[in-house]
Amino acid sequence: VKSRSILGWWTVLFGGARLMTKKVAAQSRTGLGLNQIAALERTLNTRKYGRLIDTKKGSSYGKYEAVARVGEELTGFFTQHFSKKGSRVHFTLLGSKIANAYAIWQQSFETISLTSRMAMEVEALAGYVAKYLAERSSNDSGFSYVHDIPLESAEREAALKSLLLQGAVAFLIGHEAGHLAAGHKPILLGTAMATAQRKRRRTARGVVLDRVVMAKAVAGPAQQVKNSLRLNAHEVDADVQGIALTAAYWLSIRGELQTSTSPPVDAALMLEACAQPERLLLLASTGAAIALSMFGYKAFEADWSNQCTHPLTAVRCVVALGALGKLMIGHASNSALELCQECTEALMIVHQRLASLYLEAADADGQSSPVEQMLRAAAVDERMQLILRVTGIAQAVENSSALAGYLSELSAEFDSCGETRRPYIRVSEDSLLRWTAVEEKGEVSMA
Numbered sequence: 147v148k149s150r151s152i153l154g155w156w157t158v159l160f161g162g163a164r165l166m167t168k169k170v171a172a173q174s175r176t177g178l179g180l181n182q183i184a185a186l187e188r189t190l191n192t193r194k195y196g197r198l199i200d201t202k203k204g205s206s207y208g209k210y211e212a213v214a215r216v217g218e219e220l221t222g223f224f225t226q227h228f229s230k231k232g233s234r235v236h237f238t239l240l241g242s243k244i245a246n247a248y249a250i251w252q253q254s255f256e257t258i259s260l261t262s263r264m265a266m267e268v269e270a271l272a273g274y275v276a277k278y279l280a281e282r283s284s285n286d287s288g289f290s291y292v293h294d295i296p297l298e299s300a301e302r303e304a305a306l307k308s309l310l311l312q313g314a315v316a317f318l319i320g321h322e323a324g325h326l327a328a329g330h331k332p333i334l335l336g337t338a339m340a341t342a343q344r345k346r347r348r349t350a351r352g353v354v355l356d357r358v359v360m361a362k363a364v365a366g367p368a369q370q371v372k373n374s375l376r377l378n379a380h381e382v383d384a385d386v387q388g389i390a391l392t393a394a395y396w397l398s399i400r401g402e403l404q405t406s407t408s409p410p411v412d413a414a415l416m417l418e419a420c421a422q423p424e425r426l427l428l429l430a431s432t433g434a435a436i437a438l439s440m441f442g443y444k445a446f447e448a449d450w451s452n453q454c455t456h457p458l459t460a461v462r463c464v465v466a467l468g469a470l471g472k473l474m475i476g477h478a479s480n481s482a483l484e485l486c487q488e489c490t491e492a493l494m495i496v497h498q499r500l501a502s503l504y505l506e507a508a509d510a511d512g513q514s515s516p517v518e519q520m521l522r523a524a525a526v527d528e529r530m531q532l533i534l535r536v537t538g539i540a541q542a543v544e545n546s547s548a549l550a551g552y553l554s555e556l557s558a559e560f561d562s563c564g565e566t567r568r569p570y571i572r573v574s575e576d577s578l579l580r581w582t583a584v585e586e587k588g589e590v591s592m593a
């Protein structure tokens with residue numbers, strides 16, 4: 147891979163010593179010792195989360211290398227300030243046909259994992275969006291500046307892809323790091339124990355797991371998980387804390403780049419993105435929207451606020467991007483759930499690509515889907531609105547008042563667990579972002 151991730155050279159040039167400093171006897175690139183690897187493999191087997199893809203220190207993860215490198219570096223960046231209540235957080239890649247990300251707490255270590263399927267999908271969608279942005283020249287797009295940068299078109303596309311990939315992986319790793327930072331362990335452990343007791347099964351001691359998205363296979367009727375306000379609240383919190391970490395990451399790159407006397411030659415696009423806070427937000431939010439669309443969308447119906455463990459993806463999009471806009475450009479309006487222009491454009495770009503994927507997929511395999519039929523029947527200029535309805539984003543935005551009520555309910559549940567979480571919080575408490583939505587005189591604002 148020719149282009150080095152921005153964080154890659156950032157670490158080398160400005161980070162000084164590698165973020166990962168703990169010496170390990172074993173030569174695994176994961177940084178885990180042999181016994182730790184064996185323990186992790188037992189957990190993965192029991193849970194059917196996939197198999198550990200291990201490689202020697204200094205060697206490549208092959209076709210997953212680009213995503214894995216970003217995953218490793220972001221795991222280090224997001225967890226380097228954690229208090230010493232646990233050891234280093236490792237990054238691991240799991241061979242699995244299911245696209246997901248996990249946080250796994252073992253007895254002697256923690257790991258944030260991405261599956262190979264997630265790595266492939268996120269890279270493909272980042273590439274698909276980058277190609278579209280590199281080829282399209284639209285004056286009213288916040289990305290129009292990329293065409294003024296003196297780069298060959300292939301270089302422009304590669305640089306865009308690399309940055310979007312970082313933005314997407316930042317959301318995935320950020321979500322899991324958010325669970326770890328904010329002390330969610332006893333809550334998730336409590337739920338895992340209860341589930342095991344119900345199934346009369348022993349859970350491996352000390353193992354707690356989180357997944358970024360409820361896998362479809364798990365959510366089948368045979369294994370119905372009880373709707374949990376508590377889990378939904380902690381998932382929203384992980385998204386919001388992850389967004390705070392993501393914003394800190396982009397702002398730190400900007401800070402380092404702008405004070406550097408000799409920025410790397412391949413940072414031309416990133417330098418231009420840093421020239422205006424809105425450009426950087428658009429880049430960051432497009433990356434986050436790519437990750438979110440990996441989670442799949444469920445119809446926005448009457449049960450939208452009554453999900454088992456994770457809120458609807460559409461709700462997560464609105465909450466996460468709302469928080470990102472607020473953190474990166476101080477976006478403030480009467481309604482925190484009303485997205486700023488950049489976050490809206492990010493969602494539109496990714497949705498435009500999703501609509502194309504529906505149509506291309508049908509062309510490729512000859513199998514028609516209901517969404518594809520609806521898209522074909524619609525006029526071209528109506529397709530965007532249609533796909534925003536299919537994914538529920540349009541409804542989530544329209545129902546901002548109901549959404550605010552739902553968030554207030556989740557936030558009250560979250561606060562009621564404060565004492566349980568406190569001993570497990572790994573960062574200074576005032577660095578954790580508070581989220582709630584309060585409705586006043588018909589207006590929604592984020593407190």
Ligand SMILES: [Zn+2]
Nearest residue numbers: 356357358384
């Ligand atoms: Zn989670």
